[in-house]
Amino acid sequence: MPEGVNRQWLLAARPQGEPKDSDFRWSEAAVPEPGPGELLVRTIYLSLDPYMRGRMNAGPSYAPALQLGDVMVGGAVSRVVASRNPGFAEGDIVEGRTGWQDYALSDGGNLRKVDPALGPISTANGVLGMPGVTAYTGLLNIGQPKAGETVVVAAASGAVGAVVGQIGRIRGCRAVGVAGGAEKCRFVIEELGFDACIDHRDPDFEAALRAACPDGIDVYFENVGGRVFDAVLPLLNTFARVPVCGMIAHYNDSAPPSGPDRLPMYMRLALTHRVTTRGFIVWDYQDQYGEALSDLSGWVKDGRLKYREDIVDGLENAPKAFRGLLRGENFGKLSIRVSDDPAG
Amino acid sequence: MPEGVNRQWLLAARPQGEPKDSDFRWSEAAVPEPGPGELLVRTIYLSLDPYMRGRMNAGPSYAPALQLGDVMVGGAVSRVVASRNPGFAEGDIVEGRTGWQDYALSDGGNLRKVDPALGPISTANGVLGMPGVTAYTGLLNIGQPKAGETVVVAAASGAVGAVVGQIGRIRGCRAVGVAGGAEKCRFVIEELGFDACIDHRDPDFEAALRAACPDGIDVYFENVGGRVFDAVLPLLNTFARVPVCGMIAHYNDSAPPSGPDRLPMYMRLALTHRVTTRGFIVWDYQDQYGEALSDLSGWVKDGRLKYREDIVDGLENAPKAFRGLLRGENFGKLSIRVSDDPAG
Structure with missing residues (x-):
């Protein structure tokens, strides 16, 4: 004892x-x-x-x-x-x-x-725990990425984002990450194998993201909110899917950001572009945990999933x-x- | 000729x-x-x-x-x-x-x-055309109402809203409408058979809606936006579904409403309550048109669907x-x- x-x-x-x-x-x-x-x-x-x-x-x-x-x-x-x-x-x-x-x-x-x-x-x-399974279940159940589509994720060098983009690649998608700083962006591209990674501190961030997504965005895995989300909105394609996993940019907010109120705009975008937005937590897909860990560890072992x-x-x-x-x-x-x- | x-x-x-x-x-x-x-x-x-x-x-x-x-x-x-x-x-x-x-x-x-x-x-x-099929396909595909749940729809005396609430009733749900004025509300309850209908001109509208939804809201069929949507948000249950069919309250907006910006709040609500929001138009479900008309005309004939x-x-x-x-x-x-x- x-x-x-x-x-x-x-x-x-x-x-x-x-x-x-x-x-x-x-x-x-x-x-x-x-x-x-x-x-x-x-x-x-x-x-x-x-x-x-x-x-x-x-x-x-x-x-x-x-x-x-x-x-x-x-x-x-x-x-x-x-x-x-x-x-x-x-x-x-x-x-x-x-x-x-x-x-x-x-x-x-x-x-x-x-x-x-x-x-x-x-x-x-x-990668073989809650963050990895969060990425796996949210991307596959809500994001439903199809080969040839573009998947965007922020905090791309982080525990969830890194897995989202790499699963996107495994599914045949273009994976575009967003991260803070040149070193993280280099890692996301060179080590994780994303197609592109944009530094959100770049003053031309919005234009750089647009250039990295020439066919628009089909899946935006939302885990940060803030400026990244703002830049993603005009790039969303018709029938885009937005799994909402987190809003780290707003966790410290003690009051709503100042206006204008963009909620009506977002709902209208949801309508005109038939965007699906769905929040989830990993426990919503508890019955998929074993399958997720099995796939994730297989991908780690065969070198397709880095962490x-x-x-x-x-x-x-x-x-x-x-x-x-x-x-x-x-x-x-x-x-x-x-x-x-x-x-x- | x-x-x-x-x-x-x-x-x-x-x-x-x-x-x-x-x-x-x-x-x-x-x-x-x-x-x-x-x-x-x-x-x-x-x-x-x-x-x-x-x-x-x-x-x-x-x-x-x-x-x-x-x-x-x-x-x-x-x-x-x-x-x-x-x-x-x-x-x-x-x-x-x-x-x-x-x-x-x-x-x-x-x-x-x-x-x-x-x-x-x-x-x-x-009722046997685009508005009826819009109500049918949006409610059943995205709203997915289950017996015992609460379905809320605005413009409840209108072409789409009337059908949404009545299909909700047919599916065993509590149907709560929102309409403008006592005469329309009376019609929605007495003629269309909704469980409740709230006048959005009522100064206590928010409280009245809350009282009409004692178990919260599982499906909000969004066809107006504005004040109704604002009152619905705090009542949404976990795993609520929001088919977005229209935003009539905002169609004449020439600029976004003044702040605060509630979009981050909505995304956070989507996360904490795992709300699904999905825009649609009737043509997304074109292959269901025949089935929808057949069901709708059957319900009209047997008296369960009034218009x-x-x-x-x-x-x-x-x-x-x-x-x-x-x-x-x-x-x-x-x-x-x-x-x-x-x-x-």
Whole structure:
């Protein structure tokens, strides 16, 4: 039975706009002991993802809001360190919503076992985890890309965007990414194999995106909002599909942007161009998780699906790294290494 | 061969905002003669529909814009008065886009034959024509109403809205209409059988709509935009569907409404509530036209689908009636009686 301290990050205050240090509180608790049917896991890789910003707000989203004083929500790859649950053995690697902390108790219901044969266990937070399955299910169910079409995705070097564009390529589409900075754009084209990648900091961003999409846009996988969405709108083709996965550009908004009100324009565009817009979260397609992981790991193994990780050491650095994520400072799937990876 | 004059309404100028008298020009031309393979039809009922406002603009919509000097576009029920086309005989009743005029030539490709056994021929402009099929295909393909759900539609006494709500009822849904004025609301509830109908002129409109939708809104059939859409947004349930059929409240807009910009809010709602928004026009479902007419006429005959017509006499009154349509002044499906109905 492990002894010592369970370090945790708690929600201290609801952020106004961008989260501040004082919105998080460091806490040190005793390591809990599993009761009958329970198991204790120790966090190895804590995943940091944009959706967490929404969970810090009071308003309802697709999941209940965190309460003040709760451990910050988050998925993580962990190792089972004690088990009184027959479904799990000490040493198993698992993934689930165990939070920003060293240790967590579980009855097993919120955990999936990670098969280390599929890839490095850190990828269970990324390409072979929630972000990869999000890209897979949203693109294939809602985006429905067909060979020869153009798929556009922002945050293209990120955990979800990178997979969206590469699946687009696998399906025979033209994949156009948007990313922040020349280095990320180079990576997206040269390493991930996108057909083009536009830097959203480019003053001529709108014109560059248009030039990169000579046949318009058939699928826009929406995970950022803001200026990228604005530039995409006039390029949408008739019968375009817009899976809405996230709106990171607006997560820190405390009030709607100033006018004019473009909502009527968008609805009219939806009508004249018969655009389908549909929001989703990965759990809407829970029954496809196994199939998605199987396809994704096959593509990783045969070299058609590349990924990049951005791993920051130390649980104490989670709030800072999370703030950087919301500003686009990470480069690849962001995780915090909380304890040693047994394989590496 | 008929002699005399072919009276026509031409597009004289592109409207700025609400169309004015001077945007239309009356013209009197010779009645044309059909060449080989052609037929000549005489208009009986000219249909007036909101989409026509969009066709008067210069910008591209789902159909090419009218050119200045063109005969105003419009569907109509007509009688074949001369035919050199083996598919049509003198006396046949047909429906098609023959325009705001007494006579039109056709090669038959833009016409469908109207079966007078299905119902009064005027209904080929309404419940057994484009508006009815629009309601049917948009509601069933995109709205996908399930028993026990709540379907909301505006312009509920109009040609499309009336059919949407009644099909919702046939499918076992709660049907809530929105209409302008107590008389229309009474008609929608008492004659059309909706569960509720809210007057959008009511100062407490938002609260009244909320009270009429105690379980939220699962399908919002969007055909008006404006204040109704605003009131619907906070009531949308998770996995709600929004078929976008029209935005009549905005057809006369010459600039976007003032801010704040609610487009990011809408996209975020799409995400958190996994709302599907999809624009459509009836021609997207052209292959379902026959099935739709068959179902609709069956429901009319067995009394489950009621309709109301608002028929104005005289082609000369078309611009005035059209302007009234855009202001919601008609009560039921609006047609102009251009010449005598042989059956009535």
